[in-house]
Amino acid sequence: MRLNLRQLQIFCAIHDTGSTTAAAALVALSQSATSAALNELEQSLETRLFDRVGKRLVLNDNGRALLPQARQMLDMARHIESDLRPAAASPRRYLRIGASSTIGNYVLPRLVRRLRDAMPNLRLEVRIGNSREIASLVAGFQLDAGLIEAPCHEAQLNAEPWLVDELLLVAGADHPLAQQAEVGLGALSRAEWLLREPGSGTREEVEHLLLRHLHDLGEMHEVGSSEAIKNTLVQGIGVSCLSRWVVGDMLDDGRLRVLATELPPLTRRFFMLRHQDKFVSAALESFWRLCQGFAH
Structure with missing residues (x-):
């Protein structure tokens, strides 16, 4: 050979x-x-x-x-070297995790803390991107596992449903729609919307959930991060649909308000990803089980 x-x-x-x-x-x-x-x-x-x-x-x-x-x-060779060397020669294990932005900014840090407690010698590499990017990197074996905010469209990946996430319609506390006892569907359709970019799990799920009720969103602006969206909303500009993980702090201090509408509760699933041919190391198995047992 x-x-x-x-x-x-x-x-x-x-x-x-x-x-x-x-x-x-x-x-x-x-x-x-x-x-x-x-x-x-x-x-x-x-x-x-x-x-x-x-x-x-x-x-x-x-x-x-x-x-x-x-x-x-x-990847398999790297794990063989890590797992089979004597502990004194190779005290660390390695894990490469990817997460879409909402999970990476708000959920993953809690997981990392618990993972480090369970495996103090773990060397962790974290990649943050949108859901499409993370799925692509897992499919290419550039990441050991991924956590994303939308269904996965890569056939070679195993996608396990994970957390249920609540999506909220929000606006700045001074926005006219935030002052109304109930916002009608027509007013929502005509509102100025701030949405994530295509490829974002939040964008995909928002369009899927909202368009079945509103049929059309009039004026839309693409913003590259949920953090930028919520900070723009605070200035009284536009409305959006964001994860409770993202806006919880600003709802608590009154800078954002949830819009009262006749829409049913909006929820989505987060997903855990790994390649169907992925070698499952001890570190990856520990991470996977930790995710499965994770609660808010």
């Missing part, structure tokens, strides 16, 4: 950085040695893995097919 893990590591590094020069710094080799390793890999597979676009190397179809398999093999 001519294929080896070092070649796969270099292949992934070239994909991540876009050039053999940058990849060489990442894997602590010379540029010539990095280029030679890529050439050896392509020769052993008898195919090109990258298109040469100017000075950049861009994955072609063959490279895209190899990438998740290469990451999976490197």
